[in-house]
Amino acid sequence: MFDGMSDEQNSSKAQADIDANLRRAYDEVISQEVPQRFRVLLEKLRAGEGSATDNENGEPNSTGDRGGAHGR
Amino acid sequence: MAAKVDPKDELIEHLGPMRAFALNLTRNPALADDMVQDAVVKAWTRLDTFEQGTNMRAWLFTILRNTYYSHHRKLRREVPDVDGTYSSTLSQKPDHDGRLQLLDFEEAFGKLNDEQREALTLVGAEGFSYEDAADMCGVAVGTIKSRVNRGRARLAELMGLEENETLEMTDAVTSSIVSSQKNVA
Numbered sequence: 455m456f457d458g459m460s461d462e463q464n465s466s467k468a469q470a471d472i473d474a475n476l477r478r479a480y481d482e483v484i485s486q487e488v489p490q491r492f493r494v495l496l497e498k499l500r501a502g503e504g505s506a507t508d509n510e511n512g513e514p515n516s517t518g519d520r521g522g523a524h525g526r
Numbered sequence: 527m528a529a530k531v532d533p534k535d536e537l538i539e540h541l542g543p544m545r546a547f548a549l550n551l552t553r554n555p556a557l558a559d560d561m562v563q564d565a566v567v568k569a570w571t572r573l574d575t576f577e578q579g580t581n582m583r584a585w586l587f588t589i590l591r592n593t594y595y596s597h598h599r600k601l602r603r604e605v606p607d608v609d610g611t612y613s614s615t616l617s618q619k620p621d622h623d624g625r626l627q628l629l630d631f632e633e634a635f636g637k638l639n640d641e642q643r644e645a646l647t648l649v650g651a652e653g654f655s656y657e658d659a660a661d662m663c664g665v666a667v668g669t670i671k672s673r674v675n676r677g678r679a680r681l682a683e684l685m686g687l688e689e690n691e692t693l694e695m696t697d698a699v700t701s702s703i704v705s706s707q708k709n710v711a
Contacts, residue, residue, distance in 0.1 A: 468687045472678050473650045475631040480651035482628075483546035492541050495563060499570045500534070 533573050533582060537566070540586050543652065547587055550647040551594045553636050561598045565590040584654065588662045591644065599640065634684035642677030649674050 544565065548558035569576075569589050576585055635643065648659040649670065656674075660667040681687075 468682050469678055471687060472681050472685075475628065475681075476635075476646055476650040479628060479632060479635070480546045480550070480647065483549055484542040486542070486545075488538075488541045488545070489559065491559070491563065492538075492566070495566060496538060499567070 533576055533578065534570075536582055537569065537586070540583050541566075543583060544586055544590055547647055547652065548590060548594070550635075550643050550651070551591065551640065552598060557598055557601055561590065561593055564597070565593050568593065581658070583652075584658055584662055587648070587652075591662065630685055631681075634681050637684060638677050638680055641673050642680065645670050645673035646677040646681075650678075 541562065544562045545558060548561045548565075549555060552558045552561060565586065569586055572589075576582065635646075638646070644663065645659060648654045648662065649656060654662070656667050656670050660670045663670065
């Protein structure tokens with residue numbers, strides 16, 4: 455695509471390299487299978503809905519052990 | 527663009543990118559997934575405020591970054607060794623220079639500040655426009671641009687990519703990684 459590079463194009467080549475790295479690293483994570491905990495979480499959220507109002511800030515959090523997301 | 531997908535069904539499609547964004551912010555896989563979990567719960571309780579037809583990923587990312595800045599950033603500081611655990615999440619096939627290059631890149635990326643990592647992820651990796659990224663971060667467009675530019679410049683410096691040095695890697699490396707992923711997957 456780019457031949458005959460000016461200086462500016464050279465620096466945008468470095469930029470393109472950086473962006474290629476960025477995307478590669480990013481895509482690598484995306485291509486991983488989403489951990490089971492998230493499917494479980496979504497199922498719980500759905501199930502919780504059927505059973506009406508209850509918790510705005512309740513604990514749908516039983517798959518995570520950091521029990522502290524209180525306060526808003 | 528999916529026509530009328532229930533946002534509840536659509537959410538799952540964004541989990542992968544949410545994890546990737548969270549990882550770029552926290553640089554810690556366990557923390558990143560905790561953060562995604564919190565963000566998903568928050569998003570779920572606010573789904574009625576999501577305007578259908580607008581960009582759900584941007585909406586979710588905004589929630590995600592808010593949980594980072596309000597909560598997880600502090601945790602991140604308390605968790606030692608971020609880089610080691612991060613690298614270990616990358617797939618382990620050392621193919622030629624590609625893998626090394628990527629690890630170098632990760633190390634350099636980890637040295638950027640939060641704002642630069644965030645801006646580069648949103649614009650450079652995820653492909654949001656400067657305007658969208660600025661909206662999501664609640665700053666001016668110019669601010670996002672300068673974060674992106676500084677982040678890129680810093681990365682170039684850390685990776686020894688001088689302006690005139692045009693790394694030959696991109697194509698060859700990318701294709702070797704792609705083919706190795708095919709083998710793995």
